[in-house]
Amino acid sequence: MRDVLPPDSARRRALVARFASAMELAGYAEVVVPILEELGVFERMGEATDVVTKEMYDFTDRDGRQVALRPELTAGVVRAFVQHRPQLPWKVWCGGTNFRHERPQKGRYRMFDQVGVETLGVDDPDLDVEVVALAWQFLANVGLQQVTLLVNSLGDHDDRSRYSEAVRAHFEAHRDALSEAALVTLDRNPLRLLDSKRPADAEVIANAPRLVDHRSDEANEHYERVLGGLRSVGVPYVEAPLLVRGLDYYRRTTFELASGSLDAAQNALGGGGRYDGLSEDLGGPPTDGIGFALGVDRVLLACDAEDAFPAPDNSVVAFVVDLVGGGAARDITHELRAVGLAADRRFGGGSMKSQMKSADRSGAAFAILVGEDEMAANEVTLRPLRGHDGPGGEQRRVPRNSLVEELQRLAPSMGTAQIAHETDGNG
Numbered sequence: 299m300r301d302v303l304p305p306d307s308a309r310r311r312a313l314v315a316r317f318a319s320a321m322e323l324a325g326y327a328e329v330v331v332p333i334l335e336e337l338g339v340f341e342r343m344g345e346a347t348d349v350v351t352k353e354m355y356d357f358t359d360r361d362g363r364q365v366a367l368r369p370e371l372t373a374g375v376v377r378a379f380v381q382h383r384p385q386l387p388w389k390v391w392c393g394g395t396n397f398r399h400e401r402p403q404k405g406r407y408r409m410f411d412q413v414g415v416e417t418l419g420v421d422d423p424d425l426d427v428e429v430v431a432l433a434w435q436f437l438a439n440v441g442l443q444q445v446t447l448l449v450n451s452l453g454d455h456d457d458r459s460r461y462s463e464a465v466r467a468h469f470e471a472h473r474d475a476l477s478e479a480a481l482v483t484l485d486r487n488p489l490r491l492l493d494s495k496r497p498a499d500a501e502v503i504a505n506a507p508r509l510v511d512h513r514s515d516e517a518n519e520h521y522e523r524v525l526g527g528l529r530s531v532g533v534p535y536v537e538a539p540l541l542v543r544g545l546d547y548y549r550r551t552t553f554e555l556a557s558g559s560l561d562a563a564q565n566a567l568g569g570g571g572r573y574d575g576l577s578e579d580l581g582g583p584p585t586d587g588i589g590f591a592l593g594v595d596r597v598l599l600a601c602d603a604e605d606a607f608p609a610p611d612n613s614v615v616a617f618v619v620d621l622v623g624g625g626a627a628r629d630i631t632h633e634l635r636a637v638g639l640a641a642d643r644r645f646g647g648g649s650m651k652s653q654m655k656s657a658d659r660s661g662a663a664f665a666i667l668v669g670e671d672e673m674a675a676n677e678v679t680l681r682p683l684r685g686h687d688g689p690g691g692e693q694r695r696v697p698r699n700s701l702v703e704e705l706q707r708l709a710p711s712m713g714t715a716q717i718a719h720e721t722d723g724n725g
């Protein structure tokens with residue numbers, strides 16, 4: 299399990315806030331679903347996937363119920379849909395922590411965060427275009443340029459089953475040429491073999507039956523309209539006929555966003571697709587669904603690699619330097635905060651020099667010096683720091699009761715800097 303420390307924590311929060319506002323501008327409202335659910339909710343994702351069979355943190359609770367920490371967001375959101383039956387179409391975004399018992403490595407953790415959207419109740423291929431474009435656009439807005447959008451269509455339920463059988467027959471006929479690991483996958487879920495990255499299996503995979511030959515006319519038409527829509531809105535894509543993705547519930551459109559700046563084994567920033575059967579599987583009415591999830595940790599790793607989305611500047615406006623001890627520094631700091639000016643101070647006194655070091659390190663725009671002279675005159679000294687100390691920004695004495703006004707005049711937009719950061723990433 300992982301800790302997220304400053305300043306990474308602020309950057310992560312800014313990324314999620316950026317996602318939230320982008321999705322809300324597109325009509326998606328937030329839904330919050332439990333981190334812990336009945337095991338059955340997640341088992342619907344597919345009994346043949348690693349996520350369910352090998353990676354789930356499941357246990358029996360004190361009432362003897364089988365429960366699990368969520369390994370992904372979609373199943374819980376669709377379970378909430380089935381339970382509450384909101385009006386259709388239901389367009390929601392969701393974010394939070396998931397747990398998978400994977401082998402931890404860079405970009406792959408046992409505890410990781412995702413953000414994503416789900417829409418229920420719309421069959422229109424233009425919705426697929428909307429959802430794919432939202433994911434793509436978000437990554438572009440964050441500043442990532444090395445992202446490839448891979449798209450495929452798995453066909454309808456029956457297409458998928460027929461194709462799965464054809465693929466199984468093909469791999470069975472070539473068992474001798476497959477790796478040990480591939481044979482295990484073959485027995486559980488032959489489709490998963492198609493996106494295996496093991497070199498040993500590459501040749502058999504290359505000659506596998508093709509999905510296009512097994513897709514129904516309706517599924518093909520849906521797919522063509524999605525591709526046409528993506529071209530029309532200017533979202534570049536690469537068709538990936540072998541892209542099947544890990545979870546069992548996908549139908550028709552599937553897609554993945556791969557980063558060119560991460561190691562190939564962990565280069566997926568996110569993905570999604572249609573899951574037209576999931577509502578029924580969870581006991582609800584037949585309802586079309588489509589969504590995606592982005593891995594927050596991965597997106598931030600890609601941002602590191604591409605020098606994008608720096609940690610937000612959460613520095614305070616004013617840093618109070620206390621040269622007299624006593625309560626003045628405490629009261630002034632409180633006064634500034636009370637009107638929404640971001641302020642910090644040092645505790646424990648110390649020399650002017652060491653306190654100024656703290657002030658500089660805080661990134662504050664102004665140091666507020668509280669010394670003997672100032673106290674006697676009921677004033678403070680306002681010393682401009684970093685970037686505010688140019689012409690016109692000389693140090694000066696200010697009556698204590700006009701300090702707030704003075705700081706608000708000098709830094710009109712900075713008083714609310716903290717609040718702005720919370721809603722808008724790197725400002």
Ligand code: AMP
Pocket residue numbers: 370398400405406407408409410411412544566567568569570591592593594595596597
């Ligand atoms: P999935 O739910 O498996 O389709 O994953 C969607 C996205 O979540 C992936 O593309 C990754 O960016 C991210 N992700 C999945 N598993 C992990 C993990 N164990 N650690 C970090 N990120 C993950």
